[in-house]
Amino acid sequence: MSEEMRTETLSPKRRLGARYWRLWTASVISNLGDGIAAIAYPWLASAVTRNGLLIALIAVAQRLPWLVFTLPAGVITDRVDRRKLIASMDVVRFALTLGVALVVLVNESGLPSPADLAAGVDIETDLFVYLVLVGAALLFGFAEVLRDNAAQTILPALVEPEDLEKANGNLWGAEMVANSFVGPPLGSFLLGITFALPFFVDAGTFAVAAALVFLITGQFRAQPVEEQSKSIDWTGDIKEGFMWLWRHPVLRPLAIVLGFLNALGMMIFSTFILFAQEELDLETGLFTGVFGSIGEWFGFESVGALIFAILLSGGAIGGIIGSVVASRVSRRLGSGPSLYVTILTGAATAIVIGFSSRWWMAFLMFAIGTSAAVLWNVITVSLRQTIIPDHLLGRVNSVYRFFGWGMMPIGSALGGLVMVIGESIVDRPFGLRLPYFVVAGAQLLLFLYAAPRLTTEKMEAARAEGLTARQSE
Numbered sequence: 001m002s003e004e005m006r007t008e009t010l011s012p013k014r015r016l017g018a019r020y021w022r023l024w025t026a027s028v029i030s031n032l033g034d035g036i037a038a039i040a041y042p043w044l045a046s047a048v049t050r051n052g053l054l055i056a057l058i059a060v061a062q063r064l065p066w067l068v069f070t071l072p073a074g075v076i077t078d079r080v081d082r083r084k085l086i087a088s089m090d091v092v093r094f095a096l097t098l099g100v101a102l103v104v105l106v107n108e109s110g111l112p113s114p115a116d117l118a119a120g121v122d123i124e125t126d127l128f129v130y131l132v133l134v135g136a137a138l139l140f141g142f143a144e145v146l147r148d149n150a151a152q153t154i155l156p157a158l159v160e161p162e163d164l165e166k167a168n169g170n171l172w173g174a175e176m177v178a179n180s181f182v183g184p185p186l187g188s189f190l191l192g193i194t195f196a197l198p199f200f201v202d203a204g205t206f207a208v209a210a211a212l213v214f215l216i217t218g219q220f221r222a223q224p225v226e227e228q229s230k231s232i233d234w235t236g237d238i239k240e241g242f243m244w245l246w247r248h249p250v251l252r253p254l255a256i257v258l259g260f261l262n263a264l265g266m267m268i269f270s271t272f273i274l275f276a277q278e279e280l281d282l283e284t285g286l287f288t289g290v291f292g293s294i295g296e297w298f299g300f301e302s303v304g305a306l307i308f309a310i311l312l313s314g315g316a317i318g319g320i321i322g323s324v325v326a327s328r329v330s331r332r333l334g335s336g337p338s339l340y341v342t343i344l345t346g347a348a349t350a351i352v353i354g355f356s357s358r359w360w361m362a363f364l365m366f367a368i369g370t371s372a373a374v375l376w377n378v379i380t381v382s383l384r385q386t387i388i389p390d391h392l393l394g395r396v397n398s399v400y401r402f403f404g405w406g407m408m409p410i411g412s413a414l415g416g417l418v419m420v421i422g423e424s425i426v427d428r429p430f431g432l433r434l435p436y437f438v439v440a441g442a443q444l445l446l447f448l449y450a451a452p453r454l455t456t457e458k459m460e461a462a463r464a465e466g467l468t469a470r471q472s473e
Contacts, residue, residue: 016167019216020158024171026212027151030090031175033097033205035183036190039309040198042273043191044104045133047111048126052423052431056270056416061134063266063412065141066405073145074398075237078391082150082157082220083213089147090210094203096140101199103132108195117277117305149401153393154220156385161467164382169323176319176374184309191305241395244388250462251387251396253453254380255403257339260446261346261376262404263411264439268350270415273308275432280359282307311359314366321367322374334456335379343450345372347443354436383459387466 045055077085104111107129112121159167190198245251276282330338349365356362388396415435423431 016159016163016170019218020155020167022212022216023151023154023158024174026086026090026209027171028174028178029205029212030093030209032178032183032186033202033209035179035181036187036198036202036205037097037183038179038312039184039187039305040191040202041133043117043305043308044111044129044195046117046273046277047123047195048129048133050122050274051125052271052274052419053416054125054130055274056412056419058133058137059266059270059412059415060409062137062141062144063405063408064138065145066401067407067409069142069145070149070398070402070406071238071242071395072234073149074241074395075234076146077149077153077394077398078237080221082154082394083216083218084220085150086147086154087210087213089143089150090206090213092143093140093147094206094210096136096143097199097203097206100132100136101196101203103129104199105194105196111195145401145405149394149398152381152385153397156390156393157218157220161386164385166327168382168385169326169378173320173323173374176316176323176370179316181313181316181320184312185306188305188309237395238399241392242399244392245396245399248387248462250454250458251384251400253450254383255400257343257446257450257454258376258380258400258404259407260442261343263407263414264346264350264442264446266408266411267415267418267435267439268353270412271419271432271435274419276308276311276359276362279357279429279432280311280362281357282311282359307359311363311366314363315370318367318370318372319374322371323378325371326375326378329375330379335383335459336451336454336456338375338379339454340447340451342372342376343443343447345369347440347447350436350440350443354433354440379459383463387462387469389469 041058042055045058049055107126110126111129112123155167155171156164186201187198190201245255326338329341333341346369349369353362353365356365384397384400385393418435418438419431421431422434425431
């Protein structure tokens, strides 16, 4: 036995351990790439088309695998080494991102500059690059389904059940910094150098993350190979996971509520790049002079791209706050009221953004909304990891995500459709704002469904039952 394995065997897992921190580091690095992509991909999409529905369809393509592939992904996760699955999907994401980078590099001379895009310039749709984006988004989504499902199911093998909230909080807080605070400004800086550069850097982060995950020692199969049947009973395995969740009095409403929350979130974000460029003061606001000087000093081509990056970083600030205070808020308010806060906060922030014409107001709403969203995640993910049996964790988690994430492509399509309808009935500014008001009203209705079903008493009873079952295994 190696010295590292001996130390981790004898030491309490409450110290989290080296293997957890390798997963943490890999996740942070890949999330840095995701933060870069959060600027690069929307900006590239807006550079090849100004049609709101076409832009929304890119988001639909990326989220569609969560609807059609999540359930089989759960079966796969429960039958393979989860560590190897995470690393392999990072390799796939590296290859896909590298391919997009090369396409952008070849076609860069025909794309409008970031400054033109920030000014809302009208362009003809570049069909070739657009189709590349849609295809890459779809394949990327399939890899993401497998990777993310495996990443959530591997964590209980690294830390004790009572440390899951702490481990998840550490992970999400750091991921949020990389994804929304460091990554977007870096992405806008790289865009100012050349349109293709952020995609090359994004690809590199996936390669590094894959290498780090490969270095995590141990076996991470839910069941030993000799205990598994040689052939996969896809229908039976999926049904077992589906029925376990559907019969659970807490997980079922949690999954349904999360599905609608994510769908409503994507109704907003699928066309947000157009809303920000055309309705928010990215180029003419109060702070553009200051940020313009900073941008010129560091080589940013467009102050609008920089401010858009800063705007998205509001989510990072909220995420950091949420990850720090989530456990304390949950203890003080109770799990149920904490989840209610998430839903009602989403409604309030949507209304404010819908009426706003100032980027800093949207920044503030992102911070508040993301803080509440992290509170939801810390409570519900830790709950799932505690109450679901390990041999079913991949499948039940995938069913949960089928509801939770499978609704995202539907929400993305509805967001683009609502925008187009509003634009045709009134005008384009109204169409860009209409999704926010629809989302606010829908979240108030969702609260009425969630309140009697997601109480603190019900969730704590489920947690206690899950802990008892794990201790008896």
